[in-house]
Amino acid sequence: MDAFQTILKFFMNRKTAIGYSFMALLTMGGERVFSLVAFRCPCSNENFRYGLVFLFSPALVLLVIGYFLNSKTWKLFTGCWVDPRKIFPRGNVCHFFYIFGQITLNALVAPVMWLSVALLNGTFYECAMSGLKNPAYLHAVCHSKSEKCFEELHKVACDKSSLPFSESDELRRTLQAQSQILGWCVIVTTALLSLLTTCCASCQSKVSHLQLMFWRVYEGTEKEQLEQIFQLYATKLSERNLKCFFENKEPEPISLPAFQAWEDASQLYSFSSSKQHYSTIHRLVEEGQKGSSEERETMLDLADRTEIP
């Protein structure tokens, strides 16, 4: 039992890395399935559109799913139509764009993974670019090939052209090589950008390293505690209500937070360097439950990235 606990703890500790690896494997599997089962290059003038659709629509779908699954999206948008002041608070208009930018960056992980895997495979790009009718591009690709190359490039992906085998094979290899080089460029650029942004954010952090570590632990724990206390109070309240309904009695009072308290607690947390509050609820509890709208500096909110709302 102890051994299992240790093994479980080991995997739980690395759940971010395991999560990302799982997502990468899933993307690779999905891409394989798509390209084997669903993708049939039309080998006509529609190649370009077909290839691009297969390349970018799954990326778009993954981006939308990424937005949906991030709980910060819902924290940001809930009630914003009713009270636009929530997302554009006085004196801090950039707050919305800053948070939205963070959410977008998080949501972009899956689409970029899809794009890089699809480009490394080469099938979609090959199909798309063999249908590109740009004269400069055709000239570059069909450089030292026969005249037929210009008209029959779009048939090369299905091996249906009348070009000699060596030529069509070389054309396919060139297109796949371009696709794979592009794929590596995408991966390298993304990795570099994400390291640089994380370094910048870390560098400008207003708290020290160990405190940041404690903060992450606190956020996780507070989330668990909130879940538990929601369950507890929901059970208490519903029990009381149903009991009173069935037994036709007067309800005994149960204290629950007021509407304004819920509103205040649902705000996205902004760090204030003079205080030492680890979350919105912590600040509310320490400063009393009033709508505090003093000047606040925003900081990378460490809360969750992928949580089902």
Next chain:
Amino acid sequence: MNRLHKVVDFCIRHQTVLGYSIVSLLTAASEQIFSSVVFKCPCNSWNMLYGSSFLLAPAFILLLLSFMVNTRTWRLLTGRCSPEKHLQGIPRGSKARFCQLLMLTTAKALVAPVTWIAVALLGANFYECAASGSSLIFHLFCKDNVTDCQDKLFKMPCGKDSSAKTPSEQLSLQAQSQLIGWFLVASIMTVALISTCVSHSCSPVSYLQLKFWKIYSKKEHELFEVKAKEHATKLAERNTNCFFEATDPAPFHTPSNEDWQKISILYTFNPQEQYYSMMHKYVSTNRGKSTKFEEEGQHLTVLAFVDEAQTSVSEF
């Protein structure tokens, strides 16, 4: 059950070595997969770019990933450019310490990329493709200016051309690749051995004390995790209860921002005192208030493990 327990204990004790071995095995396996499934040398003027991108891009990505995963990177960087005055108040001489630790972090992060490059070179596919497109090899092999020599050279990795000259050149390129691979492995190992020997021989701390120190560091980090979780649970409970019951919060002591900052400073060794970590120094010098806390020490490479928190919560 007992045997499983023994196996798990063994794994935990040797987790660094096992970790590195697994990383190397994974790199070798993915190189094989890439080489056989994904890699198709285009056999024309794109050879050089294609081969080098397969050789170097994964190495670069592994380097970036290793930086991101290494906790020392974040310990070094957090708060460096912060507008907060107290975080910027870095003691004298720590720029040298910063550079030293950055170099150590880079050296550790280089393991995976170098493994990739070595395995890829030993496999020879990527180098063969890249070299057949390089102008240096062209000048080496096409000395006699035979027509179509360039073309034959490009098509060599695809094994298309059946002229008698080609196979020996292909073997020659593969041999070059493997030689470079072995040379890389041997030189990296030698450099690693020499640098470890040098850092250990310059250590003012004895062998047994160093062993104890490593164990102490590990234990302190483990306990930090446990205590942090406990403390966070108590604080979160208090806050959520007060929120729901609309009561006033009971006073709860949590370390201040300054306290956290004091224990996050990079560790320096002072032979006069016997502090095994910044936290040890902090609690022994009246919570960092005594002047002894400000005293600078030496930056020792052999003690770099003190700042390397191997806790789980430091993941990105």
